Amino acid sequence: MSTSLPTPAQAKAQARQLRVDLKSDGREVSHGQSLELVARQHGYRDWNTFHAAMGNRPPDGFAPGGRITGRYLSQSFSATVRSVEMLRPGWFRLELDLDEAVDVVTFDSFSNWRKRIRGTVGPLGQSPEKTSDGVPHLQIDI
Structure with missing residues (x-):
């Protein structure tokens, strides 16, 4: 094989x-x-x-220690994969340690920075959850 x-x-x-x-x-x-x-x-x-x-195998980089890039709440990131769990064929739950923290709040009056995120992505590398303008929360470059 x-x-x-x-x-x-x-x-x-x-x-x-x-x-x-x-x-x-x-x-x-x-x-x-x-x-x-x-x-x-x-x-x-x-x-x-x-x-x-x-x-039944995750895409390249979807392994603990793997490196991936993408967008989280419309902000570009590069990250190290901390954990990966296959939910069903083609769907994975990832925990990512971002190289640079991203601000997850869009208001000017305050910020909330995150360096570690969790999300589920499907076969196209996109989360099913979307922002109010229809953009997936998490998008992985595949």
Whole structure:
């Protein structure tokens, strides 16, 4: 089994390219057959097993000690991941230690600075919670 897995999109692109290569050699296979072949190339018995392995791992940097960047309440940050918990495939609860504290209050009369934050992000790296103007609270650069 390969230790460095592609993303599902990369694996599907590999399957498309494999179909093109096989067709140029006079051997036509269906898209499903090419997915199965790509899974076996990576050491998995079938596409479903391979897809589950790809989907059950966090994105790069989503590990304790990992480095990530993004925006929290519309403010850019870079941070060290303190903890990560998979809630369901594609959804993660992160605790981040920001390099620089961010002000979480938009009023001019006072401030509230945070250096450590917790949040949940989905497959697109965005939290389901949004500000009043529709911007996700937490957005991770993926």
